[in-house]
Amino acid sequence: MKFRNALVAATILALPIAAKAQPIGGWYIAGGAGANLMLNENVKINSVSGAGGSGHFKSTVGPAFDLSVGYGLGNGLRAEIEGLYTYNSFNGVSGGATGGGQEQKFGGFANVLYDFVGLSPYVQPYVGAGVGYLWAKEASLHIDTPAFASSAANDTEGSFAYQGIIGAAIPISGAPGLALTVDYRFVGMTGDRNYSATLNGGAARYKLDNNYNNIFMVGFRYAFGAPAPAPVAPAPAAVPASPVSRSYLVFFDWDKADLTTRARQIVAEAAANSTKVQYTRLEVNGYTDTSGTPQYNQGLSIRRAQSVAAELVKDGVPKSAISIQGFGETHLLVPTGPGVREPQNRRVEIIIK
Structure with missing residues (x-):
């Protein structure tokens, strides 16, 4: 996968400018951008007349952005509040039907993360998990088959969400507190979401259930109050040893x-x-x-x-x-x-x- 290869390349290129990794003690901010590979999303169509059908929307790769504020305890543990935004288009429907639309997701998470201190002097791996709430805004959803044509009005529905995170931070030499971050996260939404629609001109609804996302991010993190690297002390001048020292x-x-x-x-x-x-x-x-x-x-x-x-x-x-x-x-x-x-x-x- 080209994007995953790009993440690996970014990590390798950053190593020559990496500083010594240290656990975060205090407040920090972080942000990133990347790509969301959303899995196919199940849809069921029901109308008041009893007609309907089911299938799943096929999605394209779309952008993802996040911004977070957190606090580190100095022992590897961190807690943060994160805002997340993703966008994906649908470019088809299973079963030979045609259809499409767009989906935007936005909301927030409360995350707990752990930095693995001491595994590497210049790269600090981390893992984390979070729970939160996301809204999914659907636009121009439509499915057409030889038997019926349907469309959904623009609408927004929300549900509880969760995520798992794995990544690495690479401190940047010469900029105390600043680090390059590369991570992967799996994000899911719970429950069903219902959107008003029409089916052959009559009232209907779309029910979307599973919403699973593979998100790859590259970003930066800045820890406030990080100490400057200790200067390299010059070699001390030779002095005669004191006989009474x-x-x-x-x-x-x-x-x-x-x-x-x-x-x-x-x-x-x-x-x-x-x-x-x-x-x-x-x-x-x-x-x-x-x-x-x-x-x-x-x-x-x-x-x-x-x-x-x-x-x-x-x-x-x-x-x-x-x-x-x-x-x-x-x-x-x-x-x-x-x-x-x-x-x-x-x-x-x-x-x-």
Whole structure:
């Protein structure tokens, strides 16, 4: 299928400009355009005289558009409200009859999606499902056979709808928060819809039931407040090692900034040893693993450094001699991908200089 091949090509072409994939934490907007391959739609014609018939309309490929607003929890889960519009023409009827018309669908969905964090550094697959309500507006519906001629008035009927979604997001390098999205969705409408019609000049109605759609979309998504990529640090200039520099590592439980018993022992050891050397300052640097959003991790690394600094002061180190920094999920002790809970990366380093 040409359109499906185009989606694959768009994904491949976007990879050279892709940035590191990160879970969304906060508000975002998204929109896309694509094609709707609507399956044949069943129709039954009934008149007050008892005449009628049945068959199905054959549809052509038509355009589809969507727009959504959502919120990400920072752990891969997202919830959003989406508006959807599709248009298809009918170019024939089964059973040798002639006929045609047009159908427009429009409405909204409440969707829940999950981004698979850590599967790939540059492409983030996602799946989702949604429920909502769609209106189907029929125009110029008509079916003609040797036995009868019928037509339906322009009319709009609605019903509950559902959808399943599978796709991938490719963050764009140089534009924090912006990502190219490619997805497929299956959309269905429930129940029957009845439209007023005429049959051989008399009153009748068209009853349309199944309405199934295969929609392929390409679009963009923008997450508000996404952090800028960390600049590549230049290679540090070589400096002679200080003979009195000494460092201590204090580790933390996941998503915690309070000190364990073992952590307090290490801080006490660092405080005691600082009195045995002539130091100019104590650097207290906090770090996290890659689970959680970069913004949250930055704050957590600072809180961990503050906990260690407070314990150093309690153990006799002058507060004025301590400098505190938080580095978030940068400078990993154990290199990992995004979204990984690595105990050795959840640490504070005390450096005595």
